Amino acid sequence: MTQFEQVKQTLKNLDISYQMVDHPAVFTTDEADQYIVGIEGVRTKSMFMTNKKKTAFYLLIMDDAKRLNFHEFEELTGAKRVKMASPESLQEKLGLAPGMVSIFGLINNQERDVQVFFDRDIIEEDRMSFHPNVNTHTIFVATSDVFKFIHAMNFDYKVLALD
Structure with a gap:
């Protein structure tokens, strides 16, 4: 089963509905956004980060129009020396x-060692979009179902008030 099929099957098993948009391969949120114009839901940016020693991993979900201030993230989470994780760490x-x-x-x-964070500005939105x-x-999922999915995967999440 491909990863895509695994996501669809997991959502089906959890009785989570979604809206799917097919498009050519995209590598940035700007590229993806051109294919989902006019569809209701916040466009998210998912950032996978680690600390310098690669002993902690973080997945941050935020509005794709917002820029992350790494120092602010560190202050809010207590994390030290945060940076984008390498492609190898992302794969692993x-x-x-x-x-x-x-x-x-x-x-x-x-x-189950990735810490999940959401920016406060998006959690009140009705729907979120993800790959x-x-x-x-790109799929659009009700925000309540996003949290349902996270809990079903045995993860917790924290909400951050990012500027």
Whole structure:
């Protein structure tokens, strides 16, 4: 089963509905956005990060129009020396390649050692958009179902008030 099929099957098993948009492969949120114009839901940016020693891993979900201030993230979480994780760490922890990062990578994190964070500005939105572990589709999921998925994968999440 492909990762994409695994995401669809997991959502089906959890009785989570979604809207799917097919498009050519995209590697940035700007590229993806051109294929989902006019569809209701916040466009998310999923950032996979680690500390300098690669002993802690973080998945941050935020509005794709916002820029992350790493120092602010460190202050709010207590994390030290945070940076973007390498493609190798991304593959090892979430089973994904760059350009495909989303909450659905949590399916592949058997160690359950990735800390999940959401920016406060998006959690009140009705729907969120993500790649379903492949960058040739974008799916829109109800925000309540996003949290349902995270809990079903045995993860907790924290909400951050990012500027």
